[in-house]
Amino acid sequence: MRIELVTFHERQDSAKAQVVDSTSATTGQAEPEFRTPQNAGYMHIAYIVAAVIYGSYLLILRRRWSSLRQRQNSAAPSRR
Secondary structure, three states, rough: OHHHHHHHHHHHHHHHHOOOOOOOHHHOOOOOOOOOOOHHHHHHHHHHHHHHHHHOOOOOOOOHHHHHHHHHHHHHHOOO
């Protein structure tokens, strides 16, 4: 019974030791940086794509609001 108890505690301790938080520095490996000189070109492209998507979204919204305003203006005299 004593041997089984020691083995049980050893397994419990090893199970706790295997759990490693990804943000802790105990792993011995540093987290890779997101922006490095090697991937600066890719980040530049990603920012340009995001700016184009956002800009086109704003243009679509402006066109919709303009058409809505035109429809409201054209419908306003007929209500009177």
